Amino acid sequence: MPRTRPGETRADVYRFVRERLVAGRPPTLREIQAEFGFRAVETAREHLTGLVTEGKLLHEPGRSRGYTLPGSASTQAMKLVPLLGLHERLVPLLGRVQAGALVTAVEELEGWIPVQASVARGNSEDLFALRVRGESMTGAGILPGDIVVVRRGAAAVSGEIVVALVDDEATVKRLRKGGRVPRGSVELHPENPAFEVIVRPARAVTLLGKVIEVRRYLETTQLIKTAE
Amino acid sequence: MPRTRPGETRADVYRFVRERLVAGRPPTLREIQAEFGFRAVETAREHLTGLVTEGKLLHEPGRSRGYTLPGSASTQAMKLVPLLGLHERLVPLLGRVQAGALVTAVEELEGWIPVQASVARGNSEDLFALRVRGESMTGAGILPGDIVVVRRGAAAVSGEIVVALVDDEATVKRLRKGGRVPRGSVELHPENPAFEVIVRPARAVTLLGKVIEVRRYLETTQLIKTAE
DNA sequence: TTGTATACCAGACATATGTCTGGTATGGTT
DNA sequence: AACCATACCAGACATATGTCTGGTATACAA
Numbered sequence: 001m002p003r004t005r006p007g008e009t010r011a012d013v014y015r016f017v018r019e020r021l022v023a024g025r026p027p028t029l030r031e032i033q034a035e036f037g038f039r040a041v042e043t044a045r046e047h048l049t050g051l052v053t054e055g056k057l058l059h060e061p062g063r064s065r066g067y068t069l070p071g072s073a074s075t076q077a078m079k080l081v082p083l084l085g086l087h088e089r090l091v092p093l094l095g096r097v098q099a100g101a102l103v104t105a106v107e108e109l110e111g112w113i114p115v116q117a118s119v120a121r122g123n124s125e126d127l128f129a130l131r132v133r134g135e136s137m138t139g140a141g142i143l144p145g146d147i148v149v150v151r152r153g154a155a156a157v158s159g160e161i162v163v164a165l166v167d168d169e170a171t172v173k174r175l176r177k178g179g180r181v182p183r184g185s186v187e188l189h190p191e192n193p194a195f196e197v198i199v200r201p202a203r204a205v206t207l208l209g210k211v212i213e214v215r216r217y218l219e220t221t222q223l224i225k226t227a228e
Numbered sequence: 229m230p231r232t233r234p235g236e237t238r239a240d241v242y243r244f245v246r247e248r249l250v251a252g253r254p255p256t257l258r259e260i261q262a263e264f265g266f267r268a269v270e271t272a273r274e275h276l277t278g279l280v281t282e283g284k285l286l287h288e289p290g291r292s293r294g295y296t297l298p299g300s301a302s303t304q305a306m307k308l309v310p311l312l313g314l315h316e317r318l319v320p321l322l323g324r325v326q327a328g329a330l331v332t333a334v335e336e337l338e339g340w341i342p343v344q345a346s347v348a349r350g351n352s353e354d355l356f357a358l359r360v361r362g363e364s365m366t367g368a369g370i371l372p373g374d375i376v377v378v379r380r381g382a383a384a385v386s387g388e389i390v391v392a393l394v395d396d397e398a399t400v401k402r403l404r405k406g407g408r409v410p411r412g413s414v415e416l417h418p419e420n421p422a423f424e425v426i427v428r429p430a431r432a433v434t435l436l437g438k439v440i441e442v443r444r445y446l447e448t449t450q451l452i453k454t455a456e
Numbered sequence: 457t458t459g460t461a462t463a464c465c466a467g468a469c470a471t472a473t474g475t476c477t478g479g480t481a482t483g484g485t486t
Numbered sequence: 487a488a489c490c491a492t493a494c495c496a497g498a499c500a501t502a503t504g505t506c507t508g509g510t511a512t513a514c515a516a
Contacts, residue, residue: 009463024252025296028503040465045504047463064292064472064503068253114344141369141444161446214444216369218389237493256473268495273474275493292473292502 009036013047014056017067026065091115091127091149115149115213127151128209130163130170137161137172139191142214148172149213156210164188165206166198172211173198237264241275242284245295254293319343319355319377343377343441355379356437358391358398365389365400367419370442376400377441384438392416393434394426400439401426 016035020027027035032044048067051057060066090112113129132146140161142148148163156162162175166188173188181187186205188198244263248255255263260272276295279285288294318340341357360374368389370376376391384390390403394416401416409415414433416426 021252024249024254026252026254026293028292029505030503038464040467041504042466042506043464050462062471062504064256065254066504114342116342138369141366141371141374143369146369210446212445212447214442214446216442217440218438218442219440257475258473266494268497269474270476270496271494278492290474290501294474 010047010050012036013044014051017048017051017057018069021067021069026067028065091129093129093131093147113147113149113215127212130172132172136190136192136195137174139193140174142172142191142211143216145216147215147217148211149215150209151212152209156207161211162188163208163211165208166200166204170208171198175207175210177202238275238278240264241272242279245276245279245285246297249295249297254295256293319357321357321359321375341375341377341443355440358400360400364418364420364423365402367421368402370400370419370439371444373444375443375445376439377443378437379440380437384435389439390416391436391439393436394428394432398436399426403435403438405430 013032013036016032017027020031029041029044029048032038032048033041036044038044048057048059052059052067055070058068058070060068093110093113110131115127115129127149129147129149132142132144132148135144142161148161150163156175158175158177158179158181160175161172163170163172164175165171171188173190176187176189177185184202185199186202188200188205190197241260241264244260245255248259257269257272257276260266260276261269264272266272276285276287280287280295286296288296321338321341338359343355343357355377357375357377360370360372360376363372370389376389378391384403386403386405386407386409388403389400391398391400392403393399399416401418404415404417405413412430413427414430416428416433418425
């Protein structure tokens with residue numbers, strides 16, 4: 001009978017396998033065997049099948065390293081939203097936003113910013129980040145160098161802070177429309193008396209999205225470079 | 229010669245492999261072959277070896293699914309905190325900071341904030357987050373409701389923004405010491421003309437740490453409750 | 457005591473998977 | 487034209503890896 005108590009080793013095996021899976025390197029049966037000093041591969045396999053019946057793992061028979069975490073991206077061939085943490089999504093930090101072709105501007109990728117998953121709810125492909133230039137929004141606590149996370153194409157309400165494309169240039173401003181603003185035009189208000197309100201016909205302004213998060217790093221940090 | 233241009237297919241292969249690796253499910257050569265419709269396994273392998281020589285992938289010869297991303301956790305048997313992503317650490321958001329006993333104040337836990345791992349370099353246990361109250365730092369772009377991430381006990385240099393304990397109350401201010409400031413005392417400067425500079429003997433002020441990140445959520449977000 | 461489920465062991469086996477040898481076709485360069 | 491590097495193809499091969507059969511020992515329950 002068991003040299004160890006029922007379930008004891010199993011829990012350790014589970015921890016080990018999960019750790020490896022999260023780290024992106026699924027273990028083989030023989031790796032598990034070696035890790036725990038089993039003299040037989042079968043022991044490792046029995047633990048895994050046990051974990052499968054407990055619902056803690058999924059199994060794709062016959063495939064190498066075929067045990068995965070249920071519900072994780074590895075289960076399905078989910079193309080998007082690769083398994084990062086449970087709590088994070090990466091959104092691209094775009095260095096420069098060009099006229100119209102925001103999609104193609106991805107080539108100007110500076111890096112990736114981790115955003116809380118609950119913030120990125122829904123389609124995280126609709127998010128991107130921008131580094132703020134200029135001091136036009138200091139009154140709203142948005143300083144040069146800050147990073148704003150933007151939900152693309154979000155229906156912006158008057159009074160919200162948006163990223164807008166005006167004269168082929170992306171700018172962060174507070175949107176005003178409707179109300180006192182003449183029909184058919186929009187106003188983009190800076191939060192700094194040294195700057196002037198931009199008034200344009202609505203169709204001369206492309207709203208790229210609205211700012212949902214502002215972030216500032218006071219120490220130099222390393223950008224995340226890879227992680228499509 | 230190539231049916232496609234040099235490097236074209238290769239870039240796609242790289243994207244695919246990286247996607248799979250990040251998703252925690254390393255592909256086999258034959259899976260890559262199938263994905264791209266290669267008639268020969270060798271084609272897939274050549275692309276991968278090419279990517280290895282380009283430094284974009286690492287390879288462990290002989291092992292199944294033995295291609296990994298350089299520098300990622302999967303390379304080493306890094307003991308990552310399970311269920312966290314490669315890029316994030318969770319730091320506690322403390323609701324209230326009490327005199328002296330910051331450690332015990334963890335009971336006042338509001339939730340957890342994901343912080344970029346490179347920011348939390350070193351011991352991430354030295355980090356905590358606070359929600360800012362009051363408008364004393366609006367000039368530095370820190371508004372009420374903002375969340376500041378603090379490195380505890382960090383040696384703060386004059387001019388940096390710190391969290392200090394004064395009269396049993398935690399406050400966020402810009403630190404001034406040395407220079408014109410009399411020896412043995414420190415000044416805590418607000419960044420708002422409506423507030424006054426706090427001047428105290430150095431030993432009446434406990435520096436809890438320095439602010440390394442400022443964050444603001446413009447939409448309501450759900451706090452992370454458990455940090456597993 | 458008897459039985460049963462669990463943990464472990466030993467070895468064989470089939471298939472999944474990486475690796476090798478050798479060859480063809482085409483864009484670009486000299 | 488001759489040459490070269492790249493992309494691709496075909497098939498064989500060796501190893502890595504999951505699976506199966508059969509067996510032993512111990513805790514726990516009936």
